Amino acid sequence: MKKGNRPPLRESGEGESSGRGMRSSVVAATVHFAVSHGVSMEQITANTGLRSEDLFDVGDRLPDHIVANVWQLIDAIRPGEAIPLKMASAVPDTYFGVLAHVWRYSEDPQNVLNLFVRFHKTLADRLHLEVSQGSNETSVHFSHPSDSIDGGCGAEVGAAATASFGRKYFGGDALLRVQFAAAAHGPLKLYKDFFGVPIEFETGRTELTFRTDLLASSIGKIDSDLSDSLVQYLEEVSAVLRNEAEPSFLKGIRKAIEENARSADYSIQGLADRLQLSVRSIQRKAKKRNIRLIDMVNEARMAHAMKLLSSQKLNLEEVSFLLGYSEVRAFARAFKRQSGQTPSDFRRSVR
Incomplete structure (x- = not known):
């Protein structure tokens, strides 16, 4: 398709928020994964208006419906393969943007959680996050309007990528169980093997539950000067996102x-x-x-x-x-x- 004749990036549906969308690293990772698993860039362009060069030209944000639409294309040609887990296993730390670097230099997982609560909208404007913390368990519930479009594929990737990141930098003992709002996209054994904890589907909530005591365990990797600089950067990004394109x-x-x-x-x-x-x-x-x-x-x-x-x-x-x-x-x-x-x-x- 010639550059001058391609369809424009499609807008979100009527009545949806007019925020700036989703971090381009999340969109790019999803698109690259789709192409490597049999979805052509031509299909993606026809479905969303996105071209490969848009992943570099549009800046830091892209319309968040793109990811949901791309997941529909992936799921159509690779049904029943738990394909979101494969993507979560493959995405680099940069999937989370600057947040990943802040997390790596945090004192403990609890501080990571605090930062996620504070800056989660730098990943996606319409990402909704709730935390419920008790003396024994801490649950993190998250959702996005696109969950109803992609059948929960994006939520699975987010939960699985978060669990992988946690195991990599903080150890794997803190996670207690996982719940998903939607149905599984593959055999349950694949999910149990991936997460290593009890897992439920079609619960109406996508939620990760952790041991509260282990969240406070020091990991001894803190670099306070670097962490403070990155947090300041995230504050500036958040301020820009609140004010630009609104x-x-x-x-x-x-x-x-x-x-x-x-x-x-x-x-x-x-x-x-x-x-x-x-x-x-x-x-x-x-x-x-x-x-x-x-x-x-x-x-x-x-x-x-x-x-x-x-x-x-x-x-x-x-x-x-x-x-x-x-x-x-x-x-x-x-x-x-x-x-x-x-x-x-x-x-x-x-x-």
Whole structure:
């Protein structure tokens, strides 16, 4: 296909988020894997509008529907082969981008988890992550809107690649069990052999569960100066992703949230007042764009919380006050609900 005549990169479906998409390293790895397993680049171009040179020309992000569509092509010609596990075994650390380098120089797996919670959207804008941490077990649940398109293939790759990375750098004893929302794409024995722990499918959730005590085990590889530099870079990338290529409505909301945060106001009413709109009006505008305002506010509040807790100069009462909470207990409950850790545990992990 000639350069001037190829179809444009297709947009996401109506009603989907208009974020910047998925990290190009994830898209490139999936495309290269597909081509090496029998899918032609011509098929990929016809299905998605993507050309091989786009993997280098489009910069750091590509539309996230591409990966789901490519997985549909792979699954059609290689059914029943647990092909996502093969990809997870083959992808390099660069699949995770800069996050992989930060993880390699982290003090312990718990800090790795904290960083994943903090910067997971540098991998994909619409990746959703929840952490539930107890005294014995810590579960990481993740999902993406594309899961319903690719039958869970992308989720399998992500879970398997994460498990492989963990074994490589932190040892293999921390993982306790694995759950997948979708059905298996091959014989169960292949999955059991790969993960080495109990595994379930069609549970409605994709989740990795770890031993909490082993997450805190020191691995003695920390390089604090390098780690700090990489974290700073990720913060800059996150800021760019929040602001670039966003509709003016979203930019206005983010700006209003940041301005209100200076006075510890994280309420929807305060947000509406700042934008000079009624609550009903701003909620209606957000709903049309498939946006949950409370999620945007909580995401900003969580980012501010982590930044404040990373400094040892403020006590928890002061942090709670700056975040608009009436008492420390309310802040602690909200923080643990979103990160899986108490504020004190998070602060200790980033010292």
